[in-house]
Amino acid sequence: MKFKLFEKFDYLLFICMLILSCLGIAFIYSSGVNSDGILVTKEYLKQIIWFGVGLVIMILTSLYDYRRYMRSAPIMFGIMMFILILTSIFSPKVNGARSWIHIGGFGFQPSEISKLFYIIFFAWYLERSQNETPRKRFLISFLYLLIPIGIIMLQPDLGTASVFLPIFIFMCFIANIPLRYILFFVCTGALTILLTILPIWESQILKRTIPIITNVFRNNKVIILMMSATLVITIIGLIGQILFKKKYYYWISYIFGIFTISLVFSFVADKLIEQNKFLKEYQIQRLIVFLDPSTDPKGYGWNLIQSKIAIGSGNFWGQGFIRGTQSHYRFLPQRSTDFIFSILAEEMGFAGGFFVFALFLIIFMRIIYIIKQTTNQFGTYIASGILGMLFFHFIVNVGMVMGIMPITGIPLPFLSYGGSALITNMAAIGILMSINSRRLDFAQAV
Numbered sequence: 001m002k003f004k005l006f007e008k009f010d011y012l013l014f015i016c017m018l019i020l021s022c023l024g025i026a027f028i029y030s031s032g033v034n035s036d037g038i039l040v041t042k043e044y045l046k047q048i049i050w051f052g053v054g055l056v057i058m059i060l061t062s063l064y065d066y067r068r069y070m071r072s073a074p075i076m077f078g079i080m081m082f083i084l085i086l087t088s089i090f091s092p093k094v095n096g097a098r099s100w101i102h103i104g105g106f107g108f109q110p111s112e113i114s115k116l117f118y119i120i121f122f123a124w125y126l127e128r129s130q131n132e133t134p135r136k137r138f139l140i141s142f143l144y145l146l147i148p149i150g151i152i153m154l155q156p157d158l159g160t161a162s163v164f165l166p167i168f169i170f171m172c173f174i175a176n177i178p179l180r181y182i183l184f185f186v187c188t189g190a191l192t193i194l195l196t197i198l199p200i201w202e203s204q205i206l207k208r209t210i211p212i213i214t215n216v217f218r219n220n221k222v223i224i225l226m227m228s229a230t231l232v233i234t235i236i237g238l239i240g241q242i243l244f245k246k247k248y249y250y251w252i253s254y255i256f257g258i259f260t261i262s263l264v265f266s267f268v269a270d271k272l273i274e275q276n277k278f279l280k281e282y283q284i285q286r287l288i289v290f291l292d293p294s295t296d297p298k299g300y301g302w303n304l305i306q307s308k309i310a311i312g313s314g315n316f317w318g319q320g321f322i323r324g325t326q327s328h329y330r331f332l333p334q335r336s337t338d339f340i341f342s343i344l345a346e347e348m349g350f351a352g353g354f355f356v357f358a359l360f361l362i363i364f365m366r367i368i369y370i371i372k373q374t375t376n377q378f379g380t381y382i383a384s385g386i387l388g389m390l391f392f393h394f395i396v397n398v399g400m401v402m403g404i405m406p407i408t409g410i411p412l413p414f415l416s417y418g419g420s421a422l423i424t425n426m427a428a429i430g431i432l433m434s435i436n437s438r439r440l441d442f443a444q445a446v
Contacts, residue, residue: 061430
């Protein structure tokens with residue numbers, strides 16, 4: 001089937017992406033203007049260049065038959081992981097992480113584009129493994145998740161690594177992997193995080209002793225005893241299930257398996273944190289100020305406090321373009337990247353923020369439409385992975401600047417300054433267009 005550009009071009013996705021990108025360039029420009037009205041950076045010019053490159057890539061990926069990725073998905077993934085390994089070893093440190101490749105005056109972050117490569121590869125595996133048992137399929141999928149996360153954590157880049165989790169969850173759900181396996185993964189992760197931060201919350205936020213935390217979760221002997229007990233109960237549940245085929249034995253092993261794994265992971269994480277091998281000091285402080293910014297209002301809590309002030313000062317209609325005080329008087333750091341939404345909300349107010357929310361909602365609803373309408377499973381899986389990626393970026397970034405999510409350095413799609421993220425997101429839009437234009441095509445790619 002011949003591809004006719006103007007007949008099958010997804011104008012709705014394109015227009016939403018275009019408006020968001022133009023808003024991003026405008027407020028990156030605004031972020032570079034100081035209190036005297038003088039433009040002190042040229043970041044907006046670089047963003048325009050990256051947008052032009054991204055536009056070409058988006059058009060090319062929309063024209064290219066996405067089904068052809070099936071042939072080279074494992075090779076693409078392997079090459080990308082190899083590049084990530086080289087980057088984590090040889091690239092210079094930027095903001096404490098080895099995650100950038102510099103060419104001339106431009107920098108590129110391979111971990112950004114690796115998310116798309118992972119989505120394509122994982123979609124390839126899910127499409128090929130439909131006849132495997134659900135348990136085997138989920139376990140192998142989980143192993144494939146650990147590869148990019150493990151490599152990116154070597155850099156270390158916790159924010160980018162965390163994006164792979166919602167991609168994995170969204171794609172597993174669409175691939176009809178049993179919900180109990182997905183919930184096991186989610187509950188284990190959530191409980192591990194909770195058990196890991198409890199000692200930090202007690203010592204850094206409350207700054208007083210809580211007996212149950214001190215005597216249980218900070219006592220190595222008690223922790224080891226709890227791990228042993230839950231492990232024994234899990235094994236008994238598994239044996240009971242095998243011998244007696246009773247459903248309640250399965251749920252015993254299921255529930256206590258979550259506790260066992262969470263206790264082990266949190267115990268290891270706490271020990272690595274003590275040795276400064278898992279979370280860096282700034283990452284721990286980001287977590288602390290998320291729980292209570294007042295613990296360090298002039299240090300790590302400064303960004304979050306100033307972001308809230310900027311958003312609140314915008315009121316309904318905003319202070320006007322290039323009239324925001326928090327940005328132009330340099331109270332708000334990282335204005336063009338992590339906190340671009342704060343500037344937008346200050347200068348465009350609630351109305352501007354609502355407009356941005358509406359544009360993202362249209363994009364998400366459009367992707368859901370593509371997922372529902374596509375007849376090719378490979379395309380369905382890719383679209384669901386892109387949905388997970390964009391949705392997580394949006395929720396975490398906006399939640400971060402409002403103080404309802406930890407500060408993780410995850411950019412806001414199409415708006416935040418940065419070529420790697422912008423090009424990756426525009427390429428993703430192009431792939432979605434390719435899927436949508438061929439959603440009713442049952443023929444194989446040639």
